[in-house]
Amino acid sequence: MAKKRTPQERSADPAAQQMIIRAEELGIKTAFDRADDMAPCNIGGSGMCCKQCGMGPCRLTKEGQVGVCGATIDTIQARNLVRAISAGSAAHSDHGRDMAFTLKAAANGEAEGYYIRDVAKLRTVASYYDIEIEGRAPEEIANDLADLYIAQFGQQTGEVVPVIRAPEKRQKIWREQNVIPRGVDREVVEALHRTHIGDDQDAVHILNHAIRTGLADGWAGSMIATDVSD
Known part of the structure; x- marks a missing residue:
């Protein structure tokens, strides 16, 4: 069993420390308690x-050892990392997908209690993507923006649109490395496909896709959520 940490060791946040102390007083177990009790x-x-297939888990503890499928330790670690990234990107x-659908529903009067609060921000964001804003009602602009954002998830080819807001120098590097996402769902699905048994065995190649999958979150899914709700 691991050493039990103090509230100060468990969190740097004073408010969280107070809640940890209070939970202990009430006899309530928290994630911190379970982490201390669970030896990794x-x-x-x-x-x-x-453990990506049913023939494992494969544990590579010896020099030069490979898994059932022939995967090296580099390949296995790359696979594990990409799968973790794809789960986070999906979440x-x-x-962001729900925010885009909520924006569309609000624009069409189909989301009770929701309305467009910041018209200036709506017009600014829409202008990034050359959506016509002059002489149009906020609801019309929001409807077009929502459609554009919804399309970023199922898009299969090309580039997710929000990357045009990154610095041009950064966009150039991404294009040179071929890591700009084509669509959010496309990259997450390919990450799972690429890391399954019998597929990609090249650790560097897998990690390149890790970058693309992470960018699908940061420069598409999460950015869409931020644009709509923050």
């Missing part, structure tokens, strides 16, 4: 375990 697996914690981006 040394093999899994070091990224040397692969953040699906929030």
Whole structure:
């Protein structure tokens, strides 16, 4: 069993520390308690375990050892990282998807209690994508913007539109490295496909897709959520 940490060791936030102390007084277990009670697996914690198929888990603990599918330790660690990134990208981006649908519903009067509060921001964001704003009602602009944002999830080719807001120098690097996302869902699905047994075995190639999958979140899904709700 791991050493029990003090509230100060568990969190740097004074408010969280107070809640941890109060939870202990009430006898309520928190994630911090469970983390202290649960000793992590040394093999899994070091990224040397692969459980992507039914023939594993494969634990690579010896020099030069490979998994059932022939995956090296580099391949396994790259796969594990990409799968973690794809899960996070899916979670953040699906929030953005819901925000885009909520924006469309609000624009069409179909979301009770929701309305467009910041028309100036709406016009600014729409102008980034050359959506016509002059002489149009906020609801019309919002409807077009919502359609554009919704399309970023199922898009299969090309580039997700919000990347045009990144610095031009950064866009150039991304294009040179071929890591600009084509569509949010496309990159998450390919991450899972690429890391399954019998597929991509090249660790560097897998990690390149990790960048693309992360960008699908940061420069599409999460950015859409931020634009709509913040």
